[in-house]
Each structure stands twice: as structure tokens, then as C-alpha cells.
Amino acid sequence: MNSSASRVLVTGACGxxxxxxxxxxxxxxxVVCAFDQSEDGLFRLDQEFKDRGRDRLRLFVGNVRDEIxxxxxxxxxxxxxxxxxxxxxxxxxxxxxxxxxTNIVGTNNIIQAAIAAxxxxxxxxxxxxxxxPTSTMxxxxxxxxxxFIAACLHAGSHKTRFACVxxxxxxxxxxxxxxxxxxxxxxSLPLTITSTAMTRYFISMSQxxxxxLSVSARMVGGEIFVMNxxxxxxxxxxxVINGDRPFQFVVIGNKPxxxxxxxxxxxxxxxxxxxxxxxxxxxxxxxxxxxxxxxxCYASYDKFPKLTKPLRSDENLLSTAEVFSMxxxxxxx
Numbered sequence: 001m002n003s004s005a006s007r008v009l010v011t012g013a014c015g016x017x018x019x020x021x022x023x024x025x026x027x028x029x030x031v032v033c034a035f036d037q038s039e040d041g042l043f044r045l046d047q048e049f050k051d052r053g054r055d056r057l058r059l060f061v062g063n064v065r066d067e068i069x070x071x072x073x074x075x076x077x078x079x080x081x082x083x084x085x086x087x088x089x090x091x092x093x094x095x096x097x098x099x100x101x102t103n104i105v106g107t108n109n110i111i112q113a114a115i116a117a118x119x120x121x122x123x124x125x126x127x128x129x130x131x132x133p134t135s136t137m138x139x140x141x142x143x144x145x146x147x148f149i150a151a152c153l154h155a156g157s158h159k160t161r162f163a164c165v166x167x168x169x170x171x172x173x174x175x176x177x178x179x180x181x182x183x184x185x186x187x188s189l190p191l192t193i194t195s196t197a198m199t200r201y202f203i204s205m206s207q208x209x210x211x212x213l214s215v216s217a218r219m220v221g222g223e224i225f226v227m228n229x230x231x232x233x234x235x236x237x238x239x240v241i242n243g244d245r246p247f248q249f250v251v252i253g254n255k256p257x258x259x260x261x262x263x264x265x266x267x268x269x270x271x272x273x274x275x276x277x278x279x280x281x282x283x284x285x286x287x288x289x290x291x292x293x294x295x296x297c298y299a300s301y302d303k304f305p306k307l308t309k310p311l312r313s314d315e316n317l318l319s320t321a322e323v324f325s326m327x328x329x330x331x332x333x
Contacts, residue, residue: 009033009077009119011064011110012084014041016173017125020209021081026052035060035073036084064106067113074117079216082110082124085141088175089129092137093256103140104147111151115160123216124148124164125208126224128201128262128313131166135257145224149284152221152294161221161294166264168201168229168313170208171330177234178332181241190248191238198254199261199313201231204330211279220297222290224282226264228275231313232323240323241333264311274304280311 008025012018013034025032026049034057036042042059049057062069064084074080085103086092092099107124114122126145129138148162172178177200181191203211207227215225238249254260265273265280272283281301284290290298318326327333 006078007031007033007076009035009060009074009080011035011080011082014038014045015083016205017167017170017208017212018081018083019045020205021083021212022057023049023052024209024213026056029056031056031058033058033060033073033077035062035064035070037061037063063102064109065101067109070109070113071116074113074119077117078120080110080114080119080122081212081216082107082122085125085144087127087137089135089137089257090255092140093135096136099136099140103137104143107144107147111147111154111162114162115151115154115158118158119160121216121219122148122151122160122162123212123219124162125212126164126166128166128168128264131263131266134259137257149222149224149286152284152291153286153289161219163215163219163221164224165211165215166224166226167208167211168203168231168262168264171202171204171327172332173205177237178241181238185242185245190250191242192252193234193238193249194252194254194258195260196233196235196251197260197314198234198258199231199317200234201229201262201264201313202237202326203227203229204326206330220300221294222284222287226280226282226311228279229264230318230322230326231262231316232318233314236318236320236323240320240327243333261312261314263313265307267310270307270310273307274301275307276304280307 008030010018010021013022014036022032022034060073086099126141130141133139133142145164148164151162211227269282274281
């Protein structure tokens with residue numbers, strides 16, 4: 001983010017990442033427009049942050065499926081963080097049309113409203129499940145990424161630019177595996193493991209917020225940014241969160257749409273993915289179609305090395321000690 005205060009819109013402001021972004025932006029003295037369809041969630045957000053934000057928190061009840069409401073909310077906004085989504089794989093498999101309406105149509109509404117309102121930069125929060133997707137949710141996130149990349153072409157003479165961030169599993173976010181494990185431990189139940197071979201990438205909430213903010217400041221337009229994050233198997237994660245208690249678990253099998261491993265970068269993306277030491281930047285395969293002023297800025301990525309192979313969560317796994325350190329640094333154990 002720029003050091004000067006801006007008017008910023010966060011969609012999905014009552015969700016895990018969205019509310020963390022709202023808090024951080026208020027702490028940095030920005031005027032924050034919190035956009036969410038949950039009236040109760042916005043009320044709780046106001047109660048939690050009203051002292052921190054004083055008169056800088058604006059509450060917008062609305063749904064990303066409503067482009068007109070989005071346009072009104074984006075008036076005078078410089079930066080948009082698009083976090084609103086139907087994110088649960090299991091639920092999206094049984095409600096695919098609803099997932100499409102929110103994650104695809106809603107994302108396109110964000111693009112159209114941002115261009116119409118003259119927003120400068122828009123960041124879309126995507127997921128590693130968008131990489132070679134096997135689930136409805138992953139497929140909708142993939143299309144959301146494609147819409148954002150193509151939006152840099154359709155913006156034309158307008159100043160609006162678009163970029164994406166790809167998260168792994170955000171530790172302790174709503175409905176995450178850590179919350180499930182903690183609830184089971186609190187009730188003295190065995191931990192439920194979908195498969196002992198299942199692996200996932202993990203990112204802390206603070207890392208997710210930091211990635212969003214840094215991308216909003218450095219983006220050229222059309223990139224996908226991925227933090228260099230660790231991966232581990234779910235059984236190791238369960239053992240670490242279990243601590244010194246007798247370890248008990250049951251294997252319940254994969255849920256619909258789930259796969260054994262996730263990917264951060266595909267085989268086709270690897271040759272156009274640079275690594276700057278902290279994060280991977282996937283350059284668009286439609287770079288030659290980008291506006292000239294955008295293509296010129298991409299020269300800044302030429303000095304960084306490119307990947308030679310895709311990134312998978314079942315390779316280079318974190319050790320038990322490293323998983324403990326990851327959770328400890330995130331204040332989760």
C-alpha cells in the first residue's frame with residue numbers, strides 16, 4: 001500500500017481475510033469501505049473496530065452479484081480488495097450454480113464496477129485450488145483469475161489495473177482444518193483425517209494480509225502473486241496441534257471435489273513464473289496483448305530467475321519441527 005491514506009473497499013469484509021484486512025487498513029489510517037451481505041457480520045465488525053477506525057469505517061450491506069450496489073460502494077475508492085466468495089469446496093459441489101453466481105458473475109461485476117468508478121487498483125484473492133481444479137470452487141476461482149487478467153485488456157484507456165493473489169490454506173480461517181481439529185480436541189473426540197497422504201500449502205493470516213497489501217503497491221497489472229509458503233501432510237499437522245494428548249484419529253475419506261495434493265503453479269505457468277526471493281509472480285500468457293504502457297513495466301521482472309517445474313504440495317514437505325514453528329509463529333499453539 002502507499003504510505004498516504006486512501007479510500008479502500010474490501011468485499012467479503014466480514015470473512016476471515018476480509019476482516020483482517022479491514023483491521024490492518026484502519027490501523028494505517030485509510031478510510032475503509034466494508035462491503036458484505038451479512039448485516040450481522042457488519043454490525044459485529046463495527047462493534048469490534050469502531051474505536052480503532054473512529055469515523056473511517058464505512059459499512060455497506062450488499063452482494064457482489066449486484067453490480068449497481070458495487071458501483072455505489074466504489075465511488076471515490078482508490079483500491080479494492082475482492083475477498084468475497086463461496087469458498088467451501090464441499091458446499092460448492094452441491095450448490096454449483098450459486099458458486100458460479102458469486103465467484104464468477106460477482107467477480108465480473110467487481111471488474112465492471114471498478115472500471116466505471118475509476119478505481120486505480122483491484123486485487124483478487126484466489127486459491128491454490130484454482131490450479132488444475134478438480135472442484136467447483138476451484139474452477140470458479142480459476143475463471144475469476146482469468147477474468148481479472150483479461151480485465152487489464154478491457155480497461156482500455158481507463159486507469160484501472162487488476163492483479164491476483166493465490167493463497168494456500170489460511171491457517172485458522174473460518175471453517176479451516178485447524179478450527180475443526182480444535183473443536184474436536186475440546187470435545188475429546190478423535191481427529192478426523194480425510195487421508196494420511198493428503199498434503200496442503202499453508203499461509204498465516206498475517207502473511208495473507210501482507211501479501212495483499214504488498215501486491216496492491218507493486219502490481220503492474222495482469223500478474224498472479226503467490227507467496228513462497230510451506231506445505232505439510234495433514235497427519236503431521238494433526239499430531240502437532242494435538243500436542244501431548246494421546247493421539248487418536250479416524251480416516252473419513254476425501255470429500256467431493258478434494259484432491260490429495262494442491263499446486264501453486266502449473267506446468268504451463270512455470271516457464272513464465274519469476275521468483276523474487278519472497279514470492280512467485282506468474283506473468284500473463286497474453287502479455288503481448290497488454291497495453292503498451294503495461295508491457296513496458298513488465299521489464300522489471302526480467303532480472304529474476306524463472307521456475308523450471310510446477311510447484312506441488314506433496315514435495316519438500318515441512319518437518320514436524322517446522323510445522324510446530326509455523327503454528328507457533330502464527331500464535332496458534
